Amino acid sequence: AAGVIQSPRHLIKEKRETATLKCYPIPRHDTVYWYQQGPGQDPQFLISFYEKMQSDKGSIPDRFSAQQFSDYHSELNMSSLELGDSALYFCASSSVRDRTLGNEKLFFGSGTQLSVL
Amino acid sequence: GESVGLHLPTLSVQEGDNSIINCAYSNSASDYFIWYKQESGKGPQFIIDIRSNMDKRQGQRVTVLLNKTVKHLSLQIAATQPGDSAVYFCADTTGANSKLTFGKGITLSVRP
Numbered sequence: 001a002a003g004v005i006q007s008p009r010h011l012i013k014e015k016r017e018t019a020t021l022k023c024y025p026i027p028r029h030d031t032v033y034w035y036q037q038g039p040g041q042d043p044q045f046l047i048s049f050y051e052k053m054q055s056d057k058g059s060i061p062d063r064f065s066a067q068q069f070s071d072y073h074s075e076l077n078m079s080s081l082e083l084g085d086s087a088l089y090f091c092a093s094s095s096v097r098d099r100t101l102g103n104e105k106l107f108f109g110s111g112t113q114l115s116v117l
Numbered sequence: 118g119e120s121v122g123l124h125l126p127t128l129s130v131q132e133g134d135n136s137i138i139n140c141a142y143s144n145s146a147s148d149y150f151i152w153y154k155q156e157s158g159k160g161p162q163f164i165i166d167i168r169s170n171m172d173k174r175q176g177q178r179v180t181v182l183l184n185k186t187v188k189h190l191s192l193q194i195a196a197t198q199p200g201d202s203a204v205y206f207c208a209d210t211t212g213a214n215s216k217l218t219f220g221k222g223i224t225l226s227v228r229p
Contacts, residue, residue, distance in 0.1 A: 004160075033216060042206060042219040043161065056216050090160050092217075102168065104149045104210055106217055108160035 002027055004093050004109035012115045013081050021076040021112045025093030031055065032074040033106060034066060035090040043090060049074055050096065081116045088113050127224040136194040140207035140220045145188065147209035151217065152181060152192045155204045164192070164205075194225075202227045 005024040013019050025032050031050045035043040036059075045058035049068035060066075063081075068074045072093075078085060092106035130136045142150070148169040153161035167174045167181045167190075174181050180193040190207050204224050208217040 035219075042222050045216045045218065048216055058216065092160075104217075105151055105163050105166055107163070108153075110158075110160045113158075 004091055004107055006089075006091050006109035006112050008112060009110065010113045010115075012117065014117055015081060015083060017081050017116075019078045019081060019114060021078070021089055021091075021114070023074045023076070023091030023093075023109060025072050025074070025091070026107055029093035029095045029107070030072055031094050031096060031099075032068055032072070033092040033094075034060075034074070034076050035092065035108075037088045037090060037111075039087075041087075046076070078114075083116050086114060086116045126221070127226055129226045129228060130197050131228050132197060132199060134197055136192075136197045136201070136225060138192040138194070138205050138223050138225065140190040140192075140223075142188050142190060142207065142209045142218075142220060144209060144211060144218070145185075146211045147218075148212070149210050150181070150183060150190050151208045152179075152190075153206045153208060153219075154201075155206060155222070157203075161206060190220075197225075197227050199227050199229060201225060 007022045033048040034046040037043045046060040047066050048056045052068045064078050066076045088111045090108050090111045092108045094106050151166040152164040155161045165176045165179050165181045167183050172183050178195045182191045204222040206222045207220040210217050
């Protein structure tokens, strides 16, 4: 079965540079979520989108922005990168239909490991 | 979820023994709970879930127990195997359109 696809798998950037992370949800999933996981930390919610509209916002820095496109894929744009942005960034997806039926689990991608030097 | 810093709590068990991983959640309005398993360098993988109108649910080799009175969730793994070694997270949500909030991860280490 198709899973959530994230690219790139690894990314190395310098301080103050920009980065773009991509996420392709499971087919027919209309909702995407972005999480940030620092070393030894639990995943922290950043932002989510449903049908191209932001549906919830967490601890996302103002330097970051994200959007969801008409094909439901999403991109997380990160500017003025700082050392502390080094983390594993996960995208997850679900569908409103599944959630309405009581299936609220999120399916996660393998993540993008961002290293800021 | 509340971070525990760079060192996650660790549970070490003997292969073949049963494991019990505990989790406390803070939001009394949470109505759906999930356990995820995360192996090194990979994304969280779904293990089992439970709704707030239940107190126990069983899967294959795994059981989740929910105690809403004390806001406590546990994951029991029967006959723990080396492949069960990973970090385990509980997560909860307050509604169908709400985000999942992760709890503190616990590292399960299985001794051969």
